[in-house]
Amino acid sequence: MKSAVLSIISYSSLLTTLGWTSSALADIDYQINLKSPEHHLAQVNVTFPQHSGQQLKVNLPLWRTGKYQVLPLADGVRRFHATDEQGNSLPWKRSASGEWTVALSKPTAVTVSYQLYANELGQRVRHIDASHAFLDASGVFMYSPEFRQEPVKVTLDVPSDWRSYSGMAAGDKPHSFVAANYDVLVDSPIETGLSQHRAFKADGKQYELVVWGEGNYDLEQIEEDLGKLSATAVAIWDDYPFERYVYMVHATSGARGATEHLNSTIIQLPRFNFRERQDYLRFISTASHEFIHTWNVKAYRPEGLVPYDYQQENMTELLWMAEGSTSYFQNQLLLRAGIMTPKEFMEDLAKRVNANQHKPGREIQSVAEASAGQWVSTGGDYAINHSVNIYSEGYLTSLALDFSLLQDTAQEVSYRDVHRSLYREHKVPKGYNVTDVKRILKNLSGKDYESWWQSHVNAPLVLDFDKLLSQAGLKTAYGKDSKEQAFAGMTLTSGSLVLQSVERGGPAWQAGIVAGDQLLAINGLKVSAEGYGKRLADFKAGDELRVTLFHDDKLIERRVTLASEQSGKLQIKPKESVSRAQKAFFKAWLGIDWPFDAQGNYKS
Template sequence: MKPNRLSILILSVLFSGQVLADVKYQIDLVKPEHHIAQVSVTFPEVKTTDFKVNLPVWRTGKYQVLPLADGVRLFSAKDNQGHELPWKRTASGEWQVALTQPTSVTVSYQLYANELGQRVRHIDASHAYLDASGVFMYSPQFRSEPVSVQLNVPETWQSYSGMASGTPAHSFIAQNYDVLIDSPIETGVSTHKQFSANGKNYELVFWGDGNYDADKVVKDLTALSGQAKAIWDDYPFDRYVYMVHATSGASGATEHVNSTVIQLPRFSFRERKDYLRFISTASHEFIHTWNVKAYRPAGLVPYDYQHENMTELLWMAEGSTSYFQGQLLLRAGVMTPKEFLEDLAKRVEKNQLNPGRETQSVAEASAGEWSSTGGDYAINHSVNIYSEGYLTSLALDFSLLQDTKLMHSYRDVHRRLYQDHRVPKGYGVSDVQHILKDLSGKDYAPWWQANVNSPMSLDFPALLSQAGLAMSYGKDSKVEAFAGMTLSSAHGSLVLDQVLRNGPAWRAGIVAGDEVLAINGLKVTAVGFDKRIKDFKTGDSIEVTLFSNDKIKQVKLTLGEQQSGKLVLKGDAKATKQQKAFFKAWLGIDWPFDNKGELVSKAND
């Protein structure tokens, strides 16, 4: 039955932002120079005697508990007559308001926002970046209700968000709190660009001065957008906002359901290596719009904002996203084959220098991400869900290509996850294994046990040779002395930051935190430390003088060996048609090497 004009009118009114805005947020930013704002939220009529409001204890995209509530002061609650309501703090991110009769409730509080690097909240005289997880409280009983946000900002500011704009200016509306918390707001003085690609609308917002070229970024993001078809059938959004912060030092990025925020030091955009870092991050966050936002592990569905959300599949959420980011840029012609292979080589080399790969599985690292702190213990006994997840994805991709005679790849796994396990459904290990079996006809449970549930050990030369790639350290490479210890990143420091497990320094009894004073009785400086080690030969014994727990310690260290230079991936001059076909099925570009294995040109899809 077709709807009549009256029913259409009624529906349009019911679904207008003003009618649906049952939970109303307001934030006053008219004096932002001291990083302080005033926030209020009005909830509809509450009929219970105890009313709970929360501020999340973590934000999406960063799987760690954060002290977000520490920025809240001067909390108050009032009824619909403006009378004060009694309240008490019941948890780190929870306030409980007492009611004697049904009433709407307005909660107000002062917010301190000077946490740019965490990408949660930052307010100053030029802008405000507002991620709802660290800004806007919610009530569990109204979490699914529509919301509106009204900003009171300086006159010259402009406001942007992935949410729909409301009325008046500087206001936004969302279907519920889950959309609000995944739709950050950037307001202030900024550079703004709009563009379209593949029938979708995009916005690019740069806050802060820097050496970026916004027009070049638009061109490359347009090319990137079209390559999503290599993995997924459609787009989970109609409009997407790239928010970029050119900062004085903060860096990082966070994905959201309809937008992303990317932070880099302001002069880190022009040099090619810097630009590749930026555009690769943009690709990573763009891919997250599918992988993590549109579909994600069941342990993250729905988000529990007050507790850790446990899953052994974070490596798929993050590491697989890292795995695909360069591939889409390569297909788009934004990254060259040389640049792609250099990035892959760095990842392989880093893996081989990480003792933790022998200890921890990628599944265990995923579950342990919430308590991961990094440092010396981490590199010796842990793996990273991003880097190890990338290589696990590579191994799984190659296995699937081999088992299906190049008919299916790891891209097909993610296409199926998007088709069959979109939020709010979620997916588990058995779902992934079912897809793998359906694509290959093979039971992947043994593979999973050996490479995901157990520490993964890859034969990289044999693995990459399937795609016709050969590993080497170059013609000028040579064997050099190796101590297995690195200094702190602090300028001029001689304190050891890392001592690699089972390396020469480790076996000699040197530990992280020791301060190096001399080698063979001669003073050593931070600047000359690495060169001093290279003065010796593999197998030489040297005497190292240190401060250890404020006491002089002398140890004899027998130097090991390492290859000088950097790992290089080249085409095998004798690559077969099958290897070249594997290469194309893997990356989507033609074989880019000449008959000597040298890259000949920039390949494009």
């Protein structure tokens, strides 16, 4: 098998270096007919080179990169058919989930064809309608393990007014693309259809912005900010693993989310969730997250993910570094680029700290265990109370590690240097493991991080945030108007009286109330979903409430003794007295000057 390192090389430079033309890159020929897209259907044909074995196995992946979860992708396939090079039908059978075995009586090239149903927009795998098609190869194009590393060509047959875009190099015909192998194809989605397009440069690299769907976005603002963002990667890495990168954006009727790819990203947001500042920050932070993944996950990643095994789970205890560290860096790049203000950065950090303090699972599960368990993570009430998240707690683990490195090296080394070293030393197909990370930490800091790793990664992460942030001259606090208020420890499902979660150890938990119970009344008076918060404000800590609920369709009553919590939002503010050393630490951490004036307000 040829080295998977091909999958991280810039494809246009690869073609030039190897002297390949697009016609030479047709060892595996994919054709997809999208001429009648209104029913979410397409016809796919794949031709494999001559094979001399008694059978040829072809597969559709069981998962897609960027989502560590097994998906029922093969359920979108019907009318499977196989023929030899003379067009004669070949016998076949389903041999496993996502696998078809074609029987061969003599050496021959094999063409397989199948109908594809594509109506999974929110999964960011495949979606076809009258206006466009989004094609992630993991849910669209079958491959054979025998030919996984052979060059491929994809040709689309689309309506005449459609335009097609991908991070892959263009082929020799309109609506065609070429790639070095299936690993490149599977990580280079195609957006084809009716869309808006922009092209720009940043730090010598080519970028494209492709937006499908109408919405309240400002295309010029997005292009400008993506240009600023794209030029900040040098704050962490020495160079780029691509020559051209495509930002794909879907303005949707509700689907949201994003996925990183080798040379591009796909970002989805409801069509009217772009204009308000908080909505826009959510969008541009997501773009930053996925852009960072081009290095962290695509160019270098844990060895459990190298090479990808598309037919089963790919296990690693380092997903918190792959995802959580990416979350940690995303707003730092926006801050350096001037897209996000220091105030907005601190507000986001405060939300993360507050969410961690209201997640009892932080006392039970480590980020290493959460990483290994990500493939079966389902979220919900149990996760809040007994688990942590590779993104949110991975962010905070990265923060703690960054501060430890800055402290141990008098601000000479930061967590950015760790990722710079991983990129230099562990480019795919090499991969990295826990021992490699510890070695890099020791080489950079001169300190053995074994005990730190045991207490922060292999054990549940317990942080004293005020002690930690004090190194940068910061503290956690509530506003001047904050006061103690009653706390029941139960959260309603949005717009409903059904309990979404009950905080472990809180008042409702101790009273025997569980997620899924339906709240009816407090002290004999009916409660509405909209009025629950105001009703709770009528009481104070120590008051005992008679809470009436439906539990498994049975009417029950529980007595809840209220606790207390602070009202208002948690904030991160400057300490009353900040030293020059703390300000220097702050700049080494975030790369910007101290943003507060003498009164502790943000400078204009």
